[in-house]
Every structure is written in C-alpha cells, then in structure tokens.
Amino acid sequence: ACYHIGDITGGANSESAGIVGxxxxxxxxxxxxxxxxxxxxxxxxxxxxxxxxxxFNCYSVGEIIGTxxxxxxxxxxxxxxxxxxxxxxxxxxxxxxxxxxxxxxxMASTISPWQNGDKGAKAQIGTDCNILTDEEMKTQSxxxxxxxxxxxxxxxxxxxxxxxxxxxxxxxxxxxxxIFTWQTKGKTKY
Numbered sequence: 001a002c003y004h005i006g007d008i009t010g011g012a013n014s015e016s017a018g019i020v021g022x023x024x025x026x027x028x029x030x031x032x033x034x035x036x037x038x039x040x041x042x043x044x045x046x047x048x049x050x051x052x053x054x055x056f057n058c059y060s061v062g063e064i065i066g067t068x069x070x071x072x073x074x075x076x077x078x079x080x081x082x083x084x085x086x087x088x089x090x091x092x093x094x095x096x097x098x099x100x101x102x103x104x105x106x107m108a109s110t111i112s113p114w115q116n117g118d119k120g121a122k123a124q125i126g127t128d129c130n131i132l133t134d135e136e137m138k139t140q141s142x143x144x145x146x147x148x149x150x151x152x153x154x155x156x157x158x159x160x161x162x163x164x165x166x167x168x169x170x171x172x173x174x175x176x177x178x179i180f181t182w183q184t185k186g187k188t189k190y
C-alpha cells in the first residue's frame with residue numbers, strides 16, 4: 001500500500017504519474033493518488049506509459065492532463081490487470097450512463113497485450129475502473145467496497161477476500177477521501 005498527495009507537472013514529453021512515472025512493473029495494491037497530474041505527454045494517477053503493472057483496489061481523485069495518453073490509473077498498460085479501481089467523476093460532468101461507460105476505458109487506461117518479444121500473453125482483466133462522484137467516494141459504503149480486495153492471477157482468475165486496510169477520513173487528512181487504517185493526523189507510520 002502506498003499513496004501520493006500533491007500536484008505534479010512534468011516537462012515536455014514527460015511520463016508523469018502520482019506514484020511511478022513510467023516503465024514500471026509489478027503490483028500496485030491498495031494505493032491512492034490525490035493531486036493533479038500534468039504530464040505534457042502521458043499522465044496518470046498511479047503509473048504511466050509502458051507500465052506492466054497489475055492494479056488492484058486503487059483510487060485516484062486528481063485531474064489528469066496528458067497531451068498523448070492519460071488515465072486515472074495508468075496512461076498505457078501492456079499486459080497488466082486493472083481490477084476494482086476507482087476514479088473521481090470530476091470534469092466528466094453530467095454525462096448519461098451509457099456515454100460514461102463508453103469512456104471508462106480511457107479513464108482507466110489503454111490496455112494492450114505483451115509486446116516487443118515478451119514471452120507469452122497474460123489473460124487480461126482490463127479497464128475495471130469505476131467512475132464515482134466526490135460524494136460517493138467520501139462514504140462508508142466506498143470504504144467498505146475498498147475493503148473487499150479483488151485480485152487476478154496470470155490466467156485472469158479473479159479472487160475476492162475481506163481486508164481491513166481502509167477507513168473513513170474523519171480527521172480531514174485527505175479531504176474526506178478514504179485513508180489507511182494506520183493514518184492519523186500529525187503521525188506517519190513507516
């Protein structure tokens with residue numbers, strides 16, 4: 001679990017993101033990003049372009065600006081999973097649900113199979129990025145949803161388990177958005 005708070009502005013042709021800029025691999029589980037990301041090229045809340053990351057149980061609430069690719073979770077993900085992630089509806093306004101579901105894939109990522117000689121292709125779970133309003137993201141029901149950990153293995157088999165990682169932000173640490181159970185005002189646990 002990790003988090004990013006603050007605004008990031010990258011230079012020309014930059015890979016900018018809240019946690020990892022680009023060319024990342026691995027797993028991001030139970031992470032959040034609060035802040036605006038301006039990548040000039042590719043921008044995202046979690047990790048940027050050419051990532052080979054599995055994203056599970058993450059949320060992003062900042063404005064994401066990228067002139068090439070942008071996403072609440074990742075700009076472009078090659079071969080990874082995006083499962084049970086959430087983005088703030090924000091500047092999408094009052095779009096009808098049909099139009100909103102059509103653009104979810106762009107808010108989540110552009111997801112592509114393994115490329116450039118990588119061995120094999122993973123069964124992908126992609127673009128499972130739920131778009132919520134500010135009000136929805138500041139509720140106990142959203143905290144409860146985050147405390148259901150959903151993951152997928154290399155074959156795309158999804159598993160669910162209960163966890164106690166998230167809690168309501170009753171101290172104003174994240175402006176009302178969920179925080180980790182160990183976070184308290186004025187104290188940081190390492």
